[in-house]
Amino acid sequence: MNPRPSYAIGTGLFILLGFAALAYLATQTTSVANIHSGDSYIVKARFQNIGQLKERAPVKIAGVRIGDVQSIQLEPQRMDALVLLSISKKYNEIPDDSSAAIFTSGLLGDQYVGIEPGGSPTFLKNGDEMVLTQSAMSIENLIGKFLVNGGPKSSSGSSAPASSAPPSSGKP
Amino acid sequence: MNANLRRNWLLQGVVSLGECGLFFVAVAGAVPKSLRYWRELCRQVWFVGAMSLVIVMTCGLFVGMVLALQLFNTLSIFGATSELGTAVALSLFRELGPVVTALLVAGRAGTAVTAEIGLMRATDQLDAMSMMAVDPLAYVAAPRFLAGIIAMPLLACVFNAMGIFGGHLVGVTWLGLDNGTFWGNMTSTVMLQRDILDGVYKSIVFGGVVSLIAVFQGYTAPPTSEGVAYSTTRTVVFSSIVILAFDFVMTAFMT
Numbered sequence: 001m002n003p004r005p006s007y008a009i010g011t012g013l014f015i016l017l018g019f020a021a022l023a024y025l026a027t028q029t030t031s032v033a034n035i036h037s038g039d040s041y042i043v044k045a046r047f048q049n050i051g052q053l054k055e056r057a058p059v060k061i062a063g064v065r066i067g068d069v070q071s072i073q074l075e076p077q078r079m080d081a082l083v084l085l086s087i088s089k090k091y092n093e094i095p096d097d098s099s100a101a102i103f104t105s106g107l108l109g110d111q112y113v114g115i116e117p118g119g120s121p122t123f124l125k126n127g128d129e130m131v132l133t134q135s136a137m138s139i140e141n142l143i144g145k146f147l148v149n150g151g152p153k154s155s156s157g158s159s160a161p162a163s164s165a166p167p168s169s170g171k172p
Numbered sequence: 173m174n175a176n177l178r179r180n181w182l183l184q185g186v187v188s189l190g191e192c193g194l195f196f197v198a199v200a201g202a203v204p205k206s207l208r209y210w211r212e213l214c215r216q217v218w219f220v221g222a223m224s225l226v227i228v229m230t231c232g233l234f235v236g237m238v239l240a241l242q243l244f245n246t247l248s249i250f251g252a253t254s255e256l257g258t259a260v261a262l263s264l265f266r267e268l269g270p271v272v273t274a275l276l277v278a279g280r281a282g283t284a285v286t287a288e289i290g291l292m293r294a295t296d297q298l299d300a301m302s303m304m305a306v307d308p309l310a311y312v313a314a315p316r317f318l319a320g321i322i323a324m325p326l327l328a329c330v331f332n333a334m335g336i337f338g339g340h341l342v343g344v345t346w347l348g349l350d351n352g353t354f355w356g357n358m359t360s361t362v363m364l365q366r367d368i369l370d371g372v373y374k375s376i377v378f379g380g381v382v383s384l385i386a387v388f389q390g391y392t393a394p395p396t397s398e399g400v401a402y403s404t405t406r407t408v409v410f411s412s413i414v415i416l417a418f419d420f421v422m423t424a425f426m427t
Binding site for chain 1: 214215217218221222223225261265322323325326327329330332333336355358359362363364367368372
C-alpha cells in the first residue's frame with residue numbers, strides 16, 4: 001500500500017521550503033553581532049545616572065560596535081549603577097584609562113555606551129573597572145538648568161553656578 | 173438531568189470545553205501508536221502544509237506590502253522611514269506571521285479536516301475502523317493533530333519570508349528607500365531568540381490548537397449534513413477566538 005508519490009514529494013518539498021524560510025529569516029534578517037558570542041571579557045563601569053540605557057545595548061568605540069551591555073544593577077552602598085560591559089575578545093587592547101559615557105544615537109534613538117580611548121600603555125582586562133565615566137545626559141536637567149539660569153538674556157548656561165547636579169561624575 | 177444540563181448554554185459550553193480537554197488527552201495518548209501510520213501523517217502534512225502554501229505565500233506577500241505602505245506613511249511623519257525594515261520585520265515575526273497564518277490554516281485546512289471527519293462519522297467509517305481493530309484516534313485524529321503542529325511553524329516561516337519580500341518590494345523598489353538602510357536597521361534590531369523563535373513557538377501552539385479544534389469538531393459532529401455544516405462553521409469561529417486569545421496570553425508571557 002504505497003502512498004501516491006506526489007504526497008511524499010510534496011511533503012518533502014514543503015518541509016524543505018519551510019526550513020529554508022526559517023534559515024533565511026535567521027541569517028538574513030538578524031545579524032551575527034546580536035548573538036552573544038562566548039569570546040568576550042567583562043569590564044565594569046559605574047554611572048550616577050544611566051538614563052534609558054538597557055541591557056544588550058551596544059558598546060561602541062568610534063562608532064564601531066565592540067560589545068554589549070551585559071547587566072545593569074544598583075549598588076546599594078554607593079547608590080550608583082554598576083554596568084557590566086561585555087566586550088569582544090577581538091578588541092583586547094583598550095587602554096585602561098579610557099572613559100565610558102552614555103550617548104544617545106540620533107535625537108530620539110536608543111542609548112549606548114561609548115568608550116573614549118585613553119593613552120595608557122596598559123590595557124583593560126577581564127573584571128577591570130573603568131574609572132572615568134560620564135552619566136547619561138538628562139534633557140530635564142538641561143532644560144531645568146536653562147530655565148533657572150534665566151533663558152535668553154544670560155544664555156551662558158555652562159558657566160553659571162551649578163544649580164542642579166552636574167551631569168558628570170567620577171571625574172577626579 | 174442531561175436534557176436540563178443541555179438547556180443551559182453556559183453549562184453546555186463548559187461541558188464541551190471539558191470534552192475537548194478529555195479528547196486532547198485521548199489524542200495525545202494515541203500519538204505514539206499513530207507513528208506506525210507515518211504515511212498517513214505524511215499525507216496530512218502534505219494536505220495541511222503543502223496545499224496551504226499558495227494562499228499563505230500570497231497573503232504573506234500582500235500583508236508585507238501593506239505593512240510597508242502603512243508604516244511608511246506613519247514613520248515619515250517622524251522622519252524615521254529608515255526604520256521601515258525593522259518595523260515590518262518585527263510586526264511580522266512577532267504578531268502577524270503566526271496569527272494570520274493560523275487564521276488562514278484554520279479557514280483552509282481546519283474546515284476540510286472537520287468536514288472530512290464529520291462525514292466519516294456520519295457514514296460510520298470510524299466505527300468500521302474500530303471493528304477492524306484500527307484505532308480511529310490513532311489512524312484519523314492523531315495524524316491530523318500532529319500534521320497541524322508540524323506544518324504551522326513552517327508555514328509561518330514561509331509567510332514571514334514572503335512578508336519581508338513584500339515589504340522590501342514596496343519600501344525599496346516602489347517608495348525608494350535605501351536598500352542598505354532597510355536591511356541594515358532590520359538586521360541590527362531583529363534577534364533570533366527574542367523575535368523569530370518566539371514567533372515559531374507561538375505558531376507551534378497555534379498549530380496544535382487549530383488542528384485539535386478541527387479534529388474535535390469533526391469527531392463530535394452530529395451525523396447529519398446540517399450537523400457537519402455547523403461543526404465546520406464552529407471550527408473557524410472557535411479557532412479564530414482561541415488563536416487571538418492565546419496570542420495575547422503568550423505575548424504577555426514572552427515579553
